[in-house]
Amino acid sequence: MSLFGTNGVRGIANEELTAEMALDLGRVIATLKSGRIAVACDTRISSFMLKSAVLAGIMSAGCDAIDLGIAPTPALQFYAKNKRVAGVVVTASHNPREYNGIKFVQENGAEFFREMDMESERIYNSKTFRVAKWNEVGSMVRDDCIEPYVSAIAESVSLERKFRVVVDCGNGAGSFTTPEILKRLDCEVYGINCNPDGRFPARNPEPVESELELLKKAVVDFRADLGVAHDGDADRAVFVNEKGEFISEDAMLALMAKHYVEKNGGGIVVTPVSSSRCVEDAVREAGGEVVYTAVGSPVVAKVMLEKKAVFGGEGNGGLIFPEHLLARDGGMSVAKVLGLMDESGKRISELISEIPRYYMLKGKVACRDKEKVIKGLRELFPEANHADGARIEFEDGWLLIRPSGTEPIARIYAEGKTKKRAEELYKEGLSIIKKLLD
Numbered sequence: 211m212s213l214f215g216t217n218g219v220r221g222i223a224n225e226e227l228t229a230e231m232a233l234d235l236g237r238v239i240a241t242l243k244s245g246r247i248a249v250a251c252d253t254r255i256s257s258f259m260l261k262s263a264v265l266a267g268i269m270s271a272g273c274d275a276i277d278l279g280i281a282p283t284p285a286l287q288f289y290a291k292n293k294r295v296a297g298v299v300v301t302a303s304h305n306p307r308e309y310n311g312i313k314f315v316q317e318n319g320a321e322f323f324r325e326m327d328m329e330s331e332r333i334y335n336s337k338t339f340r341v342a343k344w345n346e347v348g349s350m351v352r353d354d355c356i357e358p359y360v361s362a363i364a365e366s367v368s369l370e371r372k373f374r375v376v377v378d379c380g381n382g383a384g385s386f387t388t389p390e391i392l393k394r395l396d397c398e399v400y401g402i403n404c405n406p407d408g409r410f411p412a413r414n415p416e417p418v419e420s421e422l423e424l425l426k427k428a429v430v431d432f433r434a435d436l437g438v439a440h441d442g443d444a445d446r447a448v449f450v451n452e453k454g455e456f457i458s459e460d461a462m463l464a465l466m467a468k469h470y471v472e473k474n475g476g477g478i479v480v481t482p483v484s485s486s487r488c489v490e491d492a493v494r495e496a497g498g499e500v501v502y503t504a505v506g507s508p509v510v511a512k513v514m515l516e517k518k519a520v521f522g523g524e525g526n527g528g529l530i531f532p533e534h535l536l537a538r539d540g541g542m543s544v545a546k547v548l549g550l551m552d553e554s555g556k557r558i559s560e561l562i563s564e565i566p567r568y569y570m571l572k573g574k575v576a577c578r579d580k581e582k583v584i585k586g587l588r589e590l591f592p593e594a595n596h597a598d599g600a601r602i603e604f605e606d607g608w609l610l611i612r613p614s615g616t617e618p619i620a621r622i623y624a625e626g627k628t629k630k631r632a633e634e635l636y637k638e639g640l641s642i643i644k645k646l647l648d
Contacts, residue, residue, distance in 0.1 A: 213334060214327040216506035216615070218313030220302050223256035227310050232260040235312050236267020236298070237339040238330050240348070243273065243296040248315075250278040250286040250355065251300035252383045252443045255408040256310045261300045264312065265350060268298075272342030275350040280406065281359075282383040282444035283313070284539040288362065289355035291319030291535060301383075304416035304441040307409065320515070320536040321508040360387055363542050364394035366534065367549040374398040374434040375548070376450075378425040380415055381407040384444030387541050395545060400432050415442035417527065419456040422448075430454040436548065436558055440540045445507075446527035447540035449547065451559040460486035460525040461565045462547070464493070468565075469550050470521035471498030477520030480513045482506070483601040483610055484623055485525045491566045504598035505612070511536040568607070569632040570625040575643055577620035580613035586646035587611060609635045611642060 213219055219235065221227035239247060247268050251257035257280070268275045276295065278286055283299045290297040297315035305311070314322040314330060322330065333339065342348070375397045379385040385404045392399045402424055403412040413421040417439035429437040429450050437450030449457045467479045467489055476497045481489055482505045490500045501517055503509045507528055514522045514532055523529040528538035531546060551558055577583055587600035595601040599612030599620075607626035614621060620643055624635035 213331050217303065217321070218311050220305060220309055220311035222308050223310040227260070229259055229263040232263035232312060233267040234334055236264035237271045238333045239296060239298055239314050240268045240271030240273040241333055241340040242330065246274045246276055246295045248276040248278055248286060248289055248295050248297040250281040253280055253381060253406040253408045254302065254310050254442065257300045257408065260310055260312065264298050264300060269348035269350060270342060271340045272346050272348055274348040277350055277352045278355045280383055280386065281355050282387055282541065284445050284535060284537055284541060285355045285359040285387060287315055287319040287537045288359045288535055290315050290317060292358065299443065301443040303443050303445065306414060318536060320511045323508055323512045356386055360390050360394065363391050363545050367395060367545040369395050369548060369552045371552050372396055372398065373436065373548055374432060376400045376402060376425060376428045376432060376434045376437045377404065378402040378422065378439040379404045380413055380417060380440055380442065381405060381410050382415060382440055382442040382444060384440035384540060387444065388440065388544060391541050391545060395548065400428060400434065402428055417441055417448045422450065422456065426450050426454040426456065438544050444540040445538040447543040448527040449558065451562065452557055453559060457562055459527045460488055461562050463523050463525050463529065464489040464565045465561055466529055466546065467521050468492040468496045471496040474520040478517045480510050480517060480519045480522035482510060482524055483595055483598050486568050486570060486625060487608060488566045488568055502595055502597055502601065507538050568625050568627060569629040570623065571632045571636045572621070572623050573636065574619045574621050575640065576618065577613055577643065577647070578618045579647060583613050583620060583643065583646050607631050607635050609639050611639055
């Protein structure tokens with residue numbers, strides 16, 4: 211596949227992802243689906259242009275469109291699930307400012323699965339759209355997905371303690387939801403970059419630790435209990451503890467997975483092969499089981515549905531709460547983390563200290579013959595997990611070699627109980643790829 215990646219279609223706005231493409235993608239989903247289709251977008255400068263084109267494409271194929279305006283991706287997904295309508299989100303999520311994207315959503319709120327993306331791409335490439343007659347084109351209405359989404363999250367958690375929280379929405383779509391969720395949970399809220407601005411003047415949309423110095427300082431200065439930051443469409447949330455220290459996304463995934471397994475008296479947790487072993491350690495200790503998948507939240511959601519998992523997510527701040535939505539949700543993540551802090555009576559730093567610590571290294575190397583590498587990995591390591599490349603387990607760590615689906619590279623992940631062991635495994639990964647490509 212060349213158009214759809216792991217999370218829809220993405221590219222530089224008006225260069226790689228044009229209004230013409232957006233129009234045709236609107237036609238695609240309206241060819242695949244009947245009835246009403248909801249559309250929302252993030253705060254990016256190009257989002258209104260692309261959203262307008264998607265809406266036009268939907269109506270031209272004879273479907274009625276629902277314009278939800280600017281909203282976090284999970285807010286549209288929650289709306290789709292409750293209204294039983296398909297949806298489209300115009301967002302590039304965590305990608306840099308100049309990018310945008312288009313993602314299709316099912317009537318159950320989950321993103322399109324891989325086979326659905328393949329069929330979408332087939333229709334797009336063949337231009338076999340449904341075309342409505344002049345008197346059968348669709349109509350458009352406007353609706354609100356923010357209030358139902360905020361209310362549902364606020365009502366799902368009951369807090370006995372009053373928490374002080376600093377939230378950095380990164381000028382993204384979460385600006386409309388997370389501060390309000392926290393207020394309704396009776397938190398004392400301090401906002402950073404909570405004014406929507408598609409130029410993202412304060413920081414890049416991806417909430418990596420290096421971009422969150424202001425958040426870390428604010429947590430300390432305001433003596434807050436928790437700090438949280440979102441990406442551009444607020445389907446991810448990363449956290450800072452009360453000391454102003456960044457919390458590893460894998461550690462947070464492990465903590466919430468452990469909590470859900472304990473709460474359910476066991477169960478399955480689904481996560482990609484790129485996730486830290488601390489997740490598996492925590493889940494097993496709680497009496498649960500981990501199922502590994504290929505990288506990508508739609509794959510995780512699909513396997514969660516199939517396995518009736520109690521929890522799932524990725525080690526990038528993308529947590530999935532299946533009782534709420536089969537999709538990553540940054541707003542719900544904040545509420546559930548506060549709920550766990552309230553229930554346990556512990557600070558977030560104390561809770562995280564209970565999660566086993568590992569050291570991970572990530573990198574990439576040139577790889578133009580992906581099939582050769584994949585075949586070689588299967589022959590060299592038949593016992594490895596081949597859900598996505600090869601995850602090779604060792605007593606004190608693991609190594610993942612994963613050829614990229616969109617670039618001529620192979621990614622290497624190495625994790626060990628010590629930094630030295632992680633470095634050794636990483637070098638081993640480089641050696642394996644060199645051997646396979648020689």
